[in-house]
Amino acid sequence: MLNEVLWLSEDDVISLNISMADVISAVEEGWRLKGEGKVEMPAKIGIHPRENCYIHAMPCWIGGGVDTCGEKWISGFPENLQKNMPYNIGLFIITDSNDGHMISVMDATYLTTMRTGAASAVIAKYFADPKSSKLAVIGAGTQGRISVHAIKTQFPALRTVAAYDPLAVQLDKLEADARAAFNDLEVVKAKSIEEACKDADIVITCCPVLANPQRFVKKSYLKNDVLCIAVDHDSAFCADVMTEAPVYVIDDRGQYEYMQGGGVYFQGYPTEQEIYAEMSEVIVGKKPVVLKGRRTAAPMGIACNDVMTARLIYTKAVEKKVGTWVKH
Ligand SMILES: NC(=O)c1ccc[n+]([C@@H]2O[C@H](COP(=O)([O-])OP(=O)(O)OC[C@H]3O[C@@H](n4cnc5c(N)ncnc54)[C@H](O)[C@@H]3O)[C@@H](O)[C@H]2O)c1
Numbered sequence: 001m002l003n004e005v006l007w008l009s010e011d012d013v014i015s016l017n018i019s020m021a022d023v024i025s026a027v028e029e030g031w032r033l034k035g036e037g038k039v040e041m042p043a044k045i046g047i048h049p050r051e052n053c054y055i056h057a058m059p060c061w062i063g064g065g066v067d068t069c070g071e072k073w074i075s076g077f078p079e080n081l082q083k084n085m086p087y088n089i090g091l092f093i094i095t096d097s098n099d100g101h102m103i104s105v106m107d108a109t110y111l112t113t114m115r116t117g118a119a120s121a122v123i124a125k126y127f128a129d130p131k132s133s134k135l136a137v138i139g140a141g142t143q144g145r146i147s148v149h150a151i152k153t154q155f156p157a158l159r160t161v162a163a164y165d166p167l168a169v170q171l172d173k174l175e176a177d178a179r180a181a182f183n184d185l186e187v188v189k190a191k192s193i194e195e196a197c198k199d200a201d202i203v204i205t206c207c208p209v210l211a212n213p214q215r216f217v218k219k220s221y222l223k224n225d226v227l228c229i230a231v232d233h234d235s236a237f238c239a240d241v242m243t244e245a246p247v248y249v250i251d252d253r254g255q256y257e258y259m260q261g262g263g264v265y266f267q268g269y270p271t272e273q274e275i276y277a278e279m280s281e282v283i284v285g286k287k288p289v290v291l292k293g294r295r296t297a298a299p300m301g302i303a304c305n306d307v308m309t310a311r312l313i314y315t316k317a318v319e320k321k322v323g324t325w326v327k328h
Contacts, residue, residue: 002099008106008313008323016316020153023118023309024125028283030062030308031122031251035284038063039304043258052210053077060303061097069095070307072108078208086142087208088112092310102328104314108306113142115309117150119251119279119299120204120229125154126282127247127295128202128227133159136200138193138217140165140174143206143231148178151202152185162188164196197221204229205236211264217241219294228296233259237296239268247276247295251302259300269298 033039041060048054059071074090081087090108095101124132132155137144140163152158163174171189178187190196193216197203203226205217213235222228222241230237242248248270250256256275260266277287279299317323 002101004325004327005102006104006106006314006317006323007326008104008317010107010110012317012322013107013110013313015322016313016320018114018312018316020114020118020121020149022312023114024121024150024154026308026312027115027118027305028122028125030066030304031280032283033062033064033066034304035280035286036064041252041254041303043252043255044303050077052208054209058303058306060307062304062307066308066311067097068307068311069097070303070310071095072112072303072306074108074112076209078210081141088142092306094310094314104310104317104323106310106313108310111306111309111313112301113146115305116143116231116299116301117146118309119301119305120147120231121150121154123229123249123279123297123299124151124202124227126279126289127249127291127297128155129225129291130155131157132201133157134200134202135161136190136196136203137161137163137174137206138165138196138203138236139206139208139232140170141206144170144204145174145177147204147206147231148174148185149181151204152182158185160186160188162190162196162198162200164190164193193217194221199223200226202227202229205232207232207236209233209235209265215239219244222294224294225292226294228294230296230298233298233300234266234269241294242269242296242298243274245294245296247290247293248274249277249279249282249295249297250275251279251299251305253278255300255302256298266298
């Protein structure tokens, strides 16, 4: 029916048990198609009803064999943690590429969590030491926890996660979550950011995005050969961690230009001209992989990652007859 959508709640989406490995493959494939020029994706736009909060609209069409259109409407409210609510809450709409009819409306909260972890894993697949054994996570909330899953999925030899968070309860949750999923992973609840970063092969920061960032991860905390991934824009890594690194990759040049040009985010970070590569350029071989020195990345979160993950969710839901068809 052209006026019916498949409604997928958060419980529906979670019940599909989509593996992190599948999301990593889907996100990488979306980036590959972007590198081949088969993705139409304007920079995400946003509104900001409260301080440090955002609500973004993220449309995208992925062509090629995927031929899927969709848009995410996603909020980010740092103070939701105190209300026991997720930082990011969203919905995703899939629209038919042939006639524009709406196919599915799904929860995008879990989708966002999964695809963001997967994006870090894809970056690490190309830029981290393949023998990475220690991960540092700064900010042990939802994204911190999923980063552990994603990096451990990509690097089964990972042995240690050192996490830092000012809230002990968050560290306890990350530890319990990691222990339940992996029996060969030591979790260290670090007392400081410096302790967490010591000897880490990969450092991922997942702190609140702030209009006036504090930037507390110093380059002196990092070993020489390291991959730094900022999931939280420019909130945690000091600017020279990025500007003095030979490699600074992002997920979309247009998005970066739009955000840095807006005068709030990425101030003092590398300019668009100083970016080493967009991930899509690395995946299609336009830019070489670098495995020595400090490699840095700021994946801002882009719609092609969402479309690929939403498509995976929708396909599995139809296969397993999960969800409710709703008239509109
Ligand atoms: N780049 C992307 O694609 C993408 C996607 C989703 C979310 N995000 C961002 O990821 C970040 C984390 O999201 P989340 O869902 O995990 O939020 P969350 O609220 O679940 O967790 C944030 C954690 O950061 C901790 N924290 C606060 N200040 C800190 C500090 N100074 N040092 C260390 N930890 C600190 C908090 O205690 C909390 O545990 C947000 O900034 C969000 O916007 C990015």
